Amino acid sequence: KNEVEQSPQNLTAQEGEFITINCSYSVGISALHWLQQHPGGGIVSLFMLSSGKKKHGRLIATINIQEKHSSLHITASHPRDSAVYICAVQGAQKLVFGQGTRLTINP
Amino acid sequence: NAGVTQTPKFRILKIGQSMTLQCTQDMNHNYMYWYRQDPGMGLKLIYYSVGAGITDKGEVPNGYNVSRSTTEDFPLRLELAAPSQTSVYFCASSYPGGFSGANVLTFGAGSRLTVL
Numbered sequence: 001k002n003e004v005e006q007s008p009q010n011l012t013a014q015e016g017e018f019i020t021i022n023c024s025y026s027v028g029i030s031a032l033h034w035l036q037q038h039p040g041g042g043i044v045s046l047f048m049l050s051s052g053k054k055k056h057g058r059l060i061a062t063i064n065i066q067e068k069h070s071s072l073h074i075t076a077s078h079p080r081d082s083a084v085y086i087c088a089v090q091g092a093q094k095l096v097f098g099q100g101t102r103l104t105i106n107p
Numbered sequence: 108n109a110g111v112t113q114t115p116k117f118r119i120l121k122i123g124q125s126m127t128l129q130c131t132q133d134m135n136h137n138y139m140y141w142y143r144q145d146p147g148m149g150l151k152l153i154y155y156s157v158g159a160g161i162t163d164k165g166e167v168p169n170g171y172n173v174s175r176s177t178t179e180d181f182p183l184r185l186e187l188a189a190p191s192q193t194s195v196y197f198c199a200s201s202y203p204g205g206f207s208g209a210n211v212l213t214f215g216a217g218s219r220l221t222v223l
Contacts, residue, residue: 031211033212035212035214042197042214042215042216042217043197043199043214043217044214045211045212045213045214048211048212086149086150088212090201093138093155093157093163094138094140094152094155094163094165095140095152095199095201095212097142097149097150097152098149099149100149
């Protein structure tokens with residue numbers, strides 16, 4: 001079993017829909033990152049969480065340390081949100097990545 | 108700030124050649140990482156470093172070497188390149204102790220390597 005599991009692996013939705021991507025982990029962490037990678041592009045850090053909830057524009061990230069679970073929400077989704085979203089947990093010395101969720105938003 | 112700078116962006120190697128991927132960060136991050144990403148796949152950790160003079164293997168270290176003589180630089184060396192090393196390589200740096208949110212985890216733009 002992977003230390004970091006994301007679901008779903010692929011998600012296709014219509015423009016305007018509310019999107020949720022989930023991340024569960026099995027190791028102790030000091031922080032959790034949500035990253036975004038556009039096709040053929042670089043990797044951008046969206047959020048770093050150690051507890052609670054953060055919001056940036058249409059993006060919201062939450063984490064439940066007791067349940068070892070985090071969610072990334074996108075409100076009013078737009079085709080430009082189409083990308084791979086990656087959850088990464090910061091362990092004692094290294095980052096461990098989920099396999100990514102490929103999101104496609106159709107107009 | 109330049110952030111994390113990787114060079115070269117693209118490189119084609121012949122089997123058996125060697126090369127070094129350069130990675131430099133100017134944020135005084137203590138942690139640095141090298142990942143590879145094969146087409147359609149996730150990121151796999153090659154090597155990481157928690158500070159100058161300290162390096163450790165990740166999931167897929169075979170065929171690679173690293174050094175960390177300074178906080179800023181973390182070069183990745185490929186010895187005897189093989190087709191299996193065709194991939195996109197990402198360098199990243201982080202400061203796990205900082206929760207201000209700014210520049211805590213930063214990736215380079217990636218280096219696309221093809222071994223023929």
